[in-house]
Amino acid sequence: MSDACARFGGERADWLDLSTGINPRPWTPPEAMAIDWHALPDPAGLAHLEHIAAAAFDVDPRLCMAVPGSEAGLRALSSVLGLPGVHQPLCYGTHAEAFPSSPGASEASVRIVGNPNNPDGAITAREALLDALDRQEALGGWLLVDEAFADCSPQWSIADQVAEDRRLIVTRSFGKFFGLAGVRLGFVLAPPYLLRQLGRMHGEWPVCSAALAFGAAAYGDAAWIAATRAELPTRARQLDTVLQRHGLRPQGACPLFRLVASNNAQSLFEALARQHILTRPFAKHPRLLRFGLPADDTALQRFDAALARAGIDG
Amino acid sequence: MSDACARFGGERADWLDLSTGINPRPWTPPEAMAIDWHALPDPAGLAHLEHIAAAAFDVDPRLCMAVPGSEAGLRALSSVLGLPGVHQPLCYGTHAEAFPSSPGASEASVRIVGNPNNPDGAITAREALLDALDRQEALGGWLLVDEAFADCSPQWSIADQVAEDRRLIVTRSFGKFFGLAGVRLGFVLAPPYLLRQLGRMHGEWPVCSAALAFGAAAYGDAAWIAATRAELPTRARQLDTVLQRHGLRPQGACPLFRLVASNNAQSLFEALARQHILTRPFAKHPRLLRFGLPADDTALQRFDAALARAGIDG
Secondary structure, three states: OHHHHHHHOOOHHHOEEOOOOOOOOOOOOOOOOOOOOOOOOOHHHHHHHHHHHHHHHOOOHHHEEEEOOHHHHHHHHHHHHOOOEEOOOOOOHHHHHHOOEOOOOOOOOEEEEEOOOOOOOOOOOHHHHHHHHHHHHHOOOEEEEEOOOHHHOHHHOOHHHOOOOOOEEEEEEOHHHHOOHHHOOEEEEOOHHHHHHHHHHHOOOOOOHHHHHHHHHHHOOHHHHHHHHHHHHHHHHHHHHHHHHOOOOOEOOOOOEEEEEOOOHHHHHHHHHHOOEEOEEOOOOOOEEEEEOOOOHHHHHHHHHHHHHHOOOO | OHHHHHHHOOOHHHOEEOOOOOOOOOOOOOOOOOOOOOOOOOHHHHHHHHHHHHHHHOOOHHHEEEEOOHHHHHHHHHHHHOOOEEOOOOOOHHHHHHOOEOOOOOOOOEEEEEOOOOOOOOOOOHHHHHHHHHHHHHOOOEEEEEEOOHHHOHHHOOHHHOOOOOOEEEEEEOOOOOOOHHHOOEEEEOOHHHHHHHHHHHOOOOOOHHHHHHHHHHHOOHHHHHHHHHHHHHHHHHHHHHHHHOOOOOEOOOOOEEEEEOOOHHHHHHHHHHOOEEOEEOOOOOOEEEEEOOOOHHHHHHHHHHHHHHOOOO
């Protein structure tokens, strides 16, 4: 966003930021929620957070560890596992960066699947994931399912299959669905012996005091979670309608973002940026553009009008 | 503290916590300081924080990297360096845990020196550190100086010696001197090629949004820093007077804590805990007890009275 302001002008507050997949309507802490910044984050509070999050993910708390963001969790897992990565053709940049690919086809590896995948929003069916897990185990490797966006629809999750005797890891993100990416909180769901190795990398205080307070309250807020799960798909359909009206064909099943493939993607990015709407291009895939969900009707109408002014069809 | 309440009773608020070396009078953010929890921590804000902190440490910003607590920085450095540790006889637990000792005497190692050292508050002179650095370099190893408590007296710091062509690393902590351990912020000062490796472990968002906001404002608050540097030694001398009155001999030069060696250390720990004053024992060193600085005269008088009631001489 700093770069966008420098290149296309305008103050940060003037911009409509559709460049991320972070829920634009965040969970809001109650006014009375005080954060104790003075003391070290309380280990009992960390255990409490991990219990509440494990219940939300439907896993045994012994299989659930808080990390300072799911992105940091992926990087730490790479150090612990020490195996090359096998990736989806389109994948989150950190997957490829943290787990460099292997040239050999038959050696042990970490197969990484985003589910839903970022940036294309593709869903991998449970049966396909279980087949991939069997194949990875036969080769002595691991299946790592990045469920950073799975809170939107818990039926996508394979977290219930994580177990002491399986080579399955699931990562979860707090910041996306709850719209609080500045907190840096995520979770790794994995066999306990792997979590112990991860714990030695992050130490006793893996996340800040705000992460303990916000995380425990937000994962425990069943009413907000249910309302948000119901509301996001409705707003994603409204975004689809706007995109289609301008000849763009939205892909994906994750309600927090939509991917579009178009020969005009680069000029569309620039035409929107000149109107101070930031979207997400991909340097290696110049035909792709990702759109985050607008926060409300006003933002959606501004986006609609900007697409009309851009005059660029998909 | 949770354990202490469970074992000795009382509510957390009833206790006087002298178990840490965290400044009990924290830097306080201005009321108007808003933290943006929604967005990812801004990379430009991270660079700004690192510039301000580097100026406070008197190093080139290219040699300064923010990490989620100096403890996390030590653990990450262990992964990056991949060398055994050489420790002071009394050292911070994480030093020994993150850098397991080596049996061989002549191989490359990471020599770790706390300066001031925790828990004994000992200062290692600059000349001795430079000699140790020369010896480590001759063996292909590193000198790592943990300056978690050095903000109290900048003349202790060897940060100005960190350079691209030297094998010297300095770690700094935000939480101790500024009294904000819940934020999880620290810094690693090291040659740029080492920081790049560290950066790959922590990713683009190593610390939370509060760390960016608090850190930049606090390291830039020259008036608060000067007043606190002047005030801490005065209060440490008052603590010494109280300890000596009860036959205890305080050790160390770090004004945030004092160490005492006594045959009665264990019974003193328990007598104080029964009066809901928590101090810091050491399982491997049963004759040692560490006392954090009381926050004010009221806390110091309560500590004095509790020592009198304990009736245990050093």
